[in-house]
Amino acid sequence: MDNLTHGLLGLAIGAMRKPDVRPGAPERASPTDRAVLVASVLAAELPDLDTLLARGDAVTVALQAHRGLSHALVAAPLVALTATLAARALFRGARLAPVFLTSLASVVFAHLLPDLWTGWGTRVLLPFSDSRLSLDWTMVVDPWVTLPLLAGAILAWRRRADWRRTLLWSAACSVAYVGFRVATWAVLTQRVEAAYPAAQAVRVFPLPFSVSTWRYVATLPGDVFAAGEVPLAGPPSEARRAEATGSTLPEHVQAVPTVREALAWARFPLVHMEPLAEGGQKVRIADLRYHLRGEPTLAFVIHLDASNAVTHAQLERGGSASELLRKWRSADTAAP
Template sequence: MDSLTQIALGSAVTVAVMGRRTRVGRAVAWGAVAGTLPDLDALVSHGDALLDMVRHRAETHGLVLLALFAPLMGALVARWHGEQALWRRWSLALGLALVTHPLLDWMTVYGTQLLQPFSDRPYGVGSVFVVDPLYTLPLIVGVVVAWRRGADARGLRWNALGLLLSTAYLGWGVAAQAHVERLARASLAREGVVAQRVLVTPAPLQSVVWRVVALPDDPADDRFHEAHVSLADAWVDPARPLRWHVAARGVALLQRHAQAAPVARLSAFTDGFVKLQRTADGHLWLTDLRMGQEPDYVFRFDLGPEATVGRIPVTQQGLRGEIGPMAGWLWARMRGLDVPPPGLTR
């Protein structure tokens, strides 16, 4: 999730655990620090844009490592403020602020390596977008009210309510995601498409419109299918079929370069949701199909000329659609209107 959300979550958790045992401003500040610390790995360069991507949310997001670090951080904070008698409580509060960071990241589609250092497998539910105001605002309101009221009973109740509402929103996202996946699989079956894997993630900033990407069961099939489902569709036109867009993945190129380090690395990280294209200048471009939508994707990597793939550093050049048309399309789809994504109408 975005930094503001992680700061708000870390502060809310720390205030909830510390209660009136310390100054609320102190709990807010240290909770914000703990909520931010795991993402400091983004400042480390691995010398390659693709490596930087797959090594983010790695060791600093390992639940065991963060749990082991918590007592040290708690003891240092307690000593700093002359509250040594509270070091266990500080350790619990900051430990929860630390571990809820990767657990929240796990709810996004990016891929969080929760089991580091024992496994580098990335985990991602994909039921919440990386920035979602409906998740973040209750946390911010609860923390601010608790801070302004000096952690009196009412302020602490507001903070607890913010945590409750934000957690309930995550539950809503999981339920909505499962519903959309059922709709998508049924639609694919009617189309005669046998899908090996189906990815369902929310479109930006909300959880009403969802993006679906389906990979074919046949490994030689070059196509992938993409559609957008709005929960409002059922109210506006229950009989309307899903609008599927079919695009090429570059299966021949993927198979030819499957052992090249960048291709193998991103394919494993994304569970195969990639495409590989050759441009007019002979360069190969490797794309993560999970984040963005056709034809604009956040993680798009230039592997260089085909003859040098895997032997030169990879650079990133993501493509983002224009904000105005995207916002207009998203608002229309949230109301159940059957409008194609702007990228497919350019």
């Protein structure tokens, strides 16, 4: 998820702890109460600092940044401890245990889990496994997850006497929406499986800014991908079939670390290689799970020289946001 959502989720998790109540004391938050809220937000944001450590070409950085060891479950206690120590330095006298435990919950449930439920996925099993896991429930940026949390934070600031209940209600709305997405994902997956009974595998993916329509890819016998869209209130609509080409690259090209990283990212790879005028090869690795009416909108382009060294690498998103919107509208117009 995006950093704003991470931070707002962390704030909501911090609000779940009941504040200290001291008989006879004025109604002010204790140092522990304040440290819990600050540490929860910090713990929800700290894992993404790994983007500062990513090195290499644009493809390697794009795939490894935000998905390094700081996003692993084994590192969660260390991230939580870092947030705890920072918050206790700000608020002297804050108790260690409640601040640390809330921070740990924030790392797991405000950062690792939301990254896991996106289509991009994350490597939560590092260093034991380099696999990128994904639940495919939402896009990385989903306004229907973020807006209730943001509205709750604004209202909590304005209505400070009832701030905790306001934050919890806003978090409940976001959680309910994610629950709806999970149920929708399950229903639509079954519907696509029924439409392709011979499919070896079926995956359903979120569509940007859409609640009722999802993308899908079915792997058919003969290493063929069938891609299309499936609405909540209708049958799947296939847009394209394409041969899986992930294994067509020569072994010496697949061995290039940047190429290998892009191939590991692409779950439904469409690969194209062509010679460059100045020598060497241009390798384009697209993933059909990011498609617009069957045409991939996200691809990594890697230029290799004659010795297989990377001379240029970039992420292609299929154009600007306005260009993608025009393509979407033209596809709708052309559809029967």
